[in-house]
Amino acid sequence: MLVIPGSILLTAASCGTMPDSRRSYTPFNTNAPEIIRKLGRGINLGNDLDPYPGPEGSWTKGIKADTWFFDSYTNAGFDSVRIPVTWGYHLNNGVIDPGFMARVKQLVDWAISRNLYVVLDAHHEYWLKSNYIANIGTFESIWAQISTNFAGEPANLVFEILNEPSDPMTNAQVNDMNVRILKIIRQTNPGRFVMIGADKWNAFNRLIDPSFTVPSGDPYLIANFHYYSPWDFCGNGIGKWGTPADYSKLSNDLISVSNWAAVHKIPVYLGEYGACETCDKVSRLKWYSALSAFANADGFAYAAWDNYGQGTDGYRLMSRISGSWERELLDAIFSARP
Numbered sequence: 001m002l003v004i005p006g007s008i009l010l011t012a013a014s015c016g017t018m019p020d021s022r023r024s025y026t027p028f029n030t031n032a033p034e035i036i037r038k039l040g041r042g043i044n045l046g047n048d049l050d051p052y053p054g055p056e057g058s059w060t061k062g063i064k065a066d067t068w069f070f071d072s073y074t075n076a077g078f079d080s081v082r083i084p085v086t087w088g089y090h091l092n093n094g095v096i097d098p099g100f101m102a103r104v105k106q107l108v109d110w111a112i113s114r115n116l117y118v119v120l121d122a123h124h125e126y127w128l129k130s131n132y133i134a135n136i137g138t139f140e141s142i143w144a145q146i147s148t149n150f151a152g153e154p155a156n157l158v159f160e161i162l163n164e165p166s167d168p169m170t171n172a173q174v175n176d177m178n179v180r181i182l183k184i185i186r187q188t189n190p191g192r193f194v195m196i197g198a199d200k201w202n203a204f205n206r207l208i209d210p211s212f213t214v215p216s217g218d219p220y221l222i223a224n225f226h227y228y229s230p231w232d233f234c235g236n237g238i239g240k241w242g243t244p245a246d247y248s249k250l251s252n253d254l255i256s257v258s259n260w261a262a263v264h265k266i267p268v269y270l271g272e273y274g275a276c277e278t279c280d281k282v283s284r285l286k287w288y289s290a291l292s293a294f295a296n297a298d299g300f301a302y303a304a305w306d307n308y309g310q311g312t313d314g315y316r317l318m319s320r321i322s323g324s325w326e327r328e329l330l331d332a333i334f335s336a337r338p
Contacts, residue, residue, distance in 0.1 A: 024335040032299035033267040040079030042303030045299040050084040050123040060308045063320045070110045080117035082303045086124040113154045121160035129169045151188040160195035171199045197224035208260040226272040237278030242286040258298040270302035277314035287330035
C-alpha cells in the first residue's frame, strides 16, 4: 500500500469516513449560478484517457481508472470530476473506436451514478491545434459522434469543446470553432451546458481579451479558464509564494475574469489549477488555499489538476493505488482561506 509522505491515510476502503474537521470546511458560494454550485469543487482525472498516442494507463504507470475512484472523489467532498479525453488518436476512417467510446462512457456513468457532475472534453488534440484549417472538419465529425453517443445522459454531464487551444491556434480560430461545434452539439443536446475557453492554453487574460467572443443566443454556455500562475513557481517549483503582492496579483487576476463574466452574463469554471509537488511546501499550501478562496468568493466552480505525475509534472491529490489523499492539500482546497 502506498502512503504519500505528509498525508493522512484515507484508503479506498476507509475514505467513506472523513475526520470531523470536514464539518468546518468552508461552504461553497451559495450566490453562484446554479450550474456553478452543482459543479462546485472538482477534481481532474488527468492522464487517464488523455495519453497520445499510447493507450489508457501509459501515462499513469499502467494504472487505469476504477469505479472506486469516483467513490473516493465523492467521499472526499468533491462535487464534480473533469474527465480529459484525447479522441483524435482513436479514429478508424474517421470513426471513433467503439471500444474507446464505451470506455469513456463507462467512466462518465460511474461518476454520474454517484451524483457527481462531469465535464467531458477534447483534450490533447494537437493535430487540430497545429493545423486548424486542415483538420476542423475531422473535429466536427468527432463532436458529432460524441454528441450523439452522450445525448441521453442527464444534465450532470457538461461538454467542454477543446482543452487549452494553443499556438498556432488563435482566438479567431477558437471563435470559429466554438460556433461550428455548438451548432453540432445543439442538434442532439439542445439544453446541455457547454464550456468555451480562449487560446494561449485557456489563459485568463485571453478569455477577457476583445479578440475572444462569446457566441450569441445560447443560454447554456460556461466560460472556462486555467490558472498556473506564476508559472516559475507553479510549473517549475522555483522560489516561494505568499507575499502581499502575490496575493494581490492572484486576487486581481480572478477579479478581472469575474468583471468580464458579469458583463457577458456567463458563469465561470476554473477547469485546471495547481502548483507542482516540487514547490516549497508552505508556499504551495498557501497558494492552493488562496486560489480556492478567491475563486469561491468570485463565484467560480473550480477543479484541481490531478494527474498522478511526479516532480515538476506532479500534481497528485489522490493515490491511484491506495486511495490515500494528500490531506493538507485537500484542507487547503476546502477550507478556502485567503
